[in-house]
Amino acid sequence: MNGYTKGARNELFALRPAPIQAMWLGYPGTSGALFMDYIITDQETSPAEVAEQYSEKLAYMPHTFFIGDHANMFPHLKKKAVIDFKSNGHIYDNRIVLNGIDLKAFLDSLPDVKIVKMKCPDAGDNADSSNTALNMPVIPMNTIAEAVIEMINRGQIQITINGFSISNGLATTQINNKAATGEEVPRTIIVTTRSQYGLPEDAIVYCNFNQLYKIDPSTLQMWANILKRVPNSVLWLLRFPAVGEPNIQQYAQNMGLPQNRIIFSPVAPKEEHVRRGQLADVCLDTPLCNGHTTGMDVLWAGTPMVTMPGETLASRVAASQLTCLGCLELIAKNRQEYEDIAVKLGTDLEYLKKIRGKVWKQRISSPLFNTKQYTMELERLYLQMWEHYAAGNKPDHMIKPVEVTESA
Incomplete structure (x- = not known):
């Protein structure tokens, strides 16, 4: 009002x-x-x-x-399972992700699922083993995993495995439009992959899902500096609006960034918008006007957000959210520190795992949601x-x- x-x-x-x-x-x-x-x-x-x-x-x-109603609107994102698609001993938590209200029952029907403990700075080796917040089920590459990946590669809408409906995360509007808008909780197991959005499997993916007007030249310069310092990285933005894409690309190229370092996706329905945030490694907040609801969206997906509070209310909301979440290490005091935090997350993969584990745990246990x-x-x-x-x-x-x- x-x-x-x-x-x-x-x-x-x-x-x-x-x-x-x-x-x-x-x-x-x-x-x-x-x-x-x-x-x-x-x-x-x-x-x-x-x-x-x-x-x-x-x-x-x-x-x-x-405040955000994410825990009630998107309870299927409280837990996730991943497919160990590389089978090389390095398990990624955000390449091929499965979410669903019936996720545990589905996993119980599969053979050879193992549990990997997500790392967290506040949970050492002697952490309470009864705390399951950081438990991540991993599905090995077998016929089940291959069927899921084939569904995505072929663009199929849905398949059935052991009596459970497994759906393509790009097809939520075709399956249940009310679930797509967040009015209902999805009843299927939803698969979300980097390949669905043209995101490289082996890269660090930085993201920002705000409207493009929030990106001022100094912010884009910081992001360009970060991408240059993390060579194996890309920036994931939205066509929000689509007419902004060529302007951002041109500006970035003038800063020395090749076009393939910035990947654009269309704006998605609310549930998909929140869920696909899991695929990014780190969110880079817009300091001039923060992500407010979009910040809550990406944090509910378990993705760390780096911010730099300014003087105005609109430029300090993300810091407030992160303080409530208990993640002060993601709040920068100046532009250089903002870049350094983002670069450390992009180059120190063990540190990235710990911070991702902390955000994943704290979104449930802190007062934020x-x-x-x-x-x-x-x-x-x-x-x-x-x-x-x-x-x-x-x-x-x-x-x-x-x-x-x-x-x-």
């Missing part, structure tokens, strides 16, 4: 229908309007020292003001606002948030 976005109804707020009016999500910035009392934010997104940039009083959430906890904390903040008003006080900054546990 509020903010300067399509479909907003700011005129209603100008008429003061409520004694307390607050900005929340949607529009990433201040309203500049005297009729908005609070902006619901957090200490990473809106530090107290820049409070003068806001016409509203700051009202902090305990973790991040951002916990809508129940978020709702209780938001309600607590509403109560603070009301009690402050009921006591006869004018709106004031609320920068000492109260954390609420689910059991509260």
